[in-house]
Amino acid sequence: MTDKKTKYQEVAYYPGCALEGSGHAYNRSTKALGKKLGLKLKEVDNWNCCGAMEVKNIDPKIQTYLSSRVMSIAANQMGMDTVMAPCNGCYHNLKRAEYDLSNDEDSVAVTERLSSKSGHEAYKAGQVETIHALDWIKDAIGEEELAERVKNSLKGMRIANYYGCMYTRPRHIFPEKDQGPDSESTSKPHFMDDLLAAAGAENVEFPLKTACCGGAHTLSDSDTSTRLVLNIIRAAEAAGAEVIATECPTCHGGLELHQIRAESVLGIKTNIKVIYFTQLLGMALGLKPKQVGLHENVSDSFGFVKEKGLA
Amino acid sequence: MPIHEKSLIRPENLHVQEEKEVDGVDVSGHWSTFIETRVVNDYNEALEDEIGALPGGDYIHRCWQCGSCTNACTVHALNPDFNPRYWIYLIRMGMESELLRDKDIIWQCVSCHKCTHVCPRDVVPEGVMKATAHWLELKGHTPKSPSTVFDDIFSEQVIKTGKIEDGRVIMQFFKRTGQKFPPPWMVDMVKSLLRNLPIGLLTKMGMATLVAPKTSGWSKSRDAIEEYVAELEGRNREALGLDELVKAAENEIGPGSGPQEART
Numbered sequence: 001m002t003d004k005k006t007k008y009q010e011v012a013y014y015p016g017c018a019l020e021g022s023g024h025a026y027n028r029s030t031k032a033l034g035k036k037l038g039l040k041l042k043e044v045d046n047w048n049c050c051g052a053m054e055v056k057n058i059d060p061k062i063q064t065y066l067s068s069r070v071m072s073i074a075a076n077q078m079g080m081d082t083v084m085a086p087c088n089g090c091y092h093n094l095k096r097a098e099y100d101l102s103n104d105e106d107s108v109a110v111t112e113r114l115s116s117k118s119g120h121e122a123y124k125a126g127q128v129e130t131i132h133a134l135d136w137i138k139d140a141i142g143e144e145e146l147a148e149r150v151k152n153s154l155k156g157m158r159i160a161n162y163y164g165c166m167y168t169r170p171r172h173i174f175p176e177k178d179q180g181p182d183s184e185s186t187s188k189p190h191f192m193d194d195l196l197a198a199a200g201a202e203n204v205e206f207p208l209k210t211a212c213c214g215g216a217h218t219l220s221d222s223d224t225s226t227r228l229v230l231n232i233i234r235a236a237e238a239a240g241a242e243v244i245a246t247e248c249p250t251c252h253g254g255l256e257l258h259q260i261r262a263e264s265v266l267g268i269k270t271n272i273k274v275i276y277f278t279q280l281l282g283m284a285l286g287l288k289p290k291q292v293g294l295h296e297n298v299s300d301s302f303g304f305v306k307e308k309g310l311a
Numbered sequence: 312m313p314i315h316e317k318s319l320i321r322p323e324n325l326h327v328q329e330e331k332e333v334d335g336v337d338v339s340g341h342w343s344t345f346i347e348t349r350v351v352n353d354y355n356e357a358l359e360d361e362i363g364a365l366p367g368g369d370y371i372h373r374c375w376q377c378g379s380c381t382n383a384c385t386v387h388a389l390n391p392d393f394n395p396r397y398w399i400y401l402i403r404m405g406m407e408s409e410l411l412r413d414k415d416i417i418w419q420c421v422s423c424h425k426c427t428h429v430c431p432r433d434v435v436p437e438g439v440m441k442a443t444a445h446w447l448e449l450k451g452h453t454p455k456s457p458s459t460v461f462d463d464i465f466s467e468q469v470i471k472t473g474k475i476e477d478g479r480v481i482m483q484f485f486k487r488t489g490q491k492f493p494p495p496w497m498v499d500m501v502k503s504l505l506r507n508l509p510i511g512l513l514t515k516m517g518m519a520t521l522v523a524p525k526t527s528g529w530s531k532s533r534d535a536i537e538e539y540v541a542e543l544e545g546r547n548r549e550a551l552g553l554d555e556l557v558k559a560a561e562n563e564i565g566p567g568s569g570p571q572e573a574r575t
């Protein structure tokens with residue numbers, strides 16, 4: 001535990017493409033939260049896309065190469081031992097590349113070939129540890145310290161924590177999960193619950209924590225995505241939640257977009273707010289809504305956070 | 312229908328007679344149902360190898376038909392006809408014509424990885440779904456699905472510049488699929504977003520749509536990946552015998568009318 005605490009004080013930061021575009025609120029709030037907590041982020045130099053959910057459908061090995069390049073720069077050019085990726089897609093792909101490069105010779109061969117032709121050192125399994133923004137806050141700060149620093153408690157805020165697909169599945173690419181009470185669980189993840197509870201929030205019993213929002217087909221099969229998102233929103237509302245806390249730009253964007261689509265296409269209106277956990281924690285620590293990018297969310301939760309005494 | 316034996320009965324082979332009497336006993340409806348016998352003889356013995364040769368399909372041979380994937384599947388819960396275990400069975404048995412009956416829904420896999428998470432044999436059923444959808448497109452059984460069009464646009468942009476910008480990908484997607492852009496619900500979404508955004512940020516986001524973000528010095532990686540993709544596509548065509556198919560078609564109906572726009 002303490003090893004990680006020291007190790008995660010300064011990490012290589014891999015925001016990924018979504019955080020420079022539609023997920024900018026997550027980028028802004030992650031950085032602001034880190035700064036507020038005194039943690040250092042060194043952005044990976046000249047990073048590239050990890051391959052997201054699309055490139056693997058051409059060939060998973062190209063995706064492995066793309067993700068490995070990010071880790072190679074962090075390790076070989078920046079001398080970092082930890083890469084923190086807040087986006088579930090990036091986090092998943094880097095973990096997946098780590099797994100493939102430790103277990104599959106063909107992936108190693110393709111990565112070595114593409115790396116040498118690209119003129120950089122090939123990444124070797126084990127050079128860095130990839131973590132999620134949740135691991136970062138949980139291990140570098142922890143619930144106790146977080147609770148001490150809270151200025152505006154989230155007391156009375158009922159939250160459904162939504163983790164999505166890529167943070168826990170498939171289990172074999174996350175060897176550190178399911179390793180006892182201190183570790184994250186792949187069936188019932190709780191890191192976000194723990195952190196928000198430390199900030200005073202009331203987490204509801206939410207059965208669809210790891211359900212799929214249909215993010216891969218947000219546009220190519222919108223009807224399916226809208227149905228899946230409605231399932232999630234309705235389950236959260238039924239559980240008594242006022243907010244769905246998110247930790248992935250694709251999930252977050254999908255929930256917001258299909259909440260609106262459900263209203264304009266199906267005439268089904270839902271009221272739940274969709275807010276990144278980094279935004280919630282940031283505001284609990286005293287940051288202003290704009291400092292955590294609340295204005296960059298598609299859905300409008302200004303009135304709500306004011307009502308809760310956070311603004 | 313999830314039980315494959317039952318779904319192998321084609322509706323047209325199920326016969327029911329209303330008002331049927333045999334020896335003075337009324338055997339109408341349910342009692343006179345019979346199934347026309349049918350011999351399956353159109354096996355494609357190469358099917359498993361072909362799909363297994365495409366990226367993602369590598370481990371299809373490991374499947375022992377436990378059904379965990381279908382049981383866990385997100386899309387199956389919405390549509391019981393979406394059945395990964397059953398399709399893997401058909402592919403391994405070489406029952407191509409049965410598989411083709413579901414050809415228009417296989418691409419709908421949302422890559423939630425629930426199947427891969429629960430599969431006790433490390434088949435990576437999610438990958439098999441992608442490989443199967445590509446096989447259908449490569450063989451000309453289905454047009455490119457919207458999902459493949461999206462993958463193509465996205466991957467082209469990543470390979471070319473190293474990064475993507477979501478606005479550009481979205482606009483390209485609507486253009487290539489011939490849909491009106493933006494759809495009304497997206498207008499609602501943008502309106503909602505505009506409510507709170509300061510003008511400076513908007514300009515920045517607008518610029519990103521015009522000027523693609525780039526990873527600098529990417530050209531060598533681009534060339535290396537493009538070269539690799541060209542080889543990969545050659546291997547895929549070979550594994551599926553596409554060039555021979557085109558030749559055979561040309562011999563029969565004259566050149567120039569082979570399968571249009573294969574995924575190359």
Ligand code: SF4
Nearest residue numbers: 384420421423424426
């Ligand atoms: S990845 Fe696809 S096949 Fe697998 S469970 Fe999800 S939707 Fe079903």
Ligand code: SF4
Nearest residue numbers: 374375377378380430
């Ligand atoms: S879970 Fe795996 S072994 Fe079981 S039917 Fe699905 S692919 Fe086959």
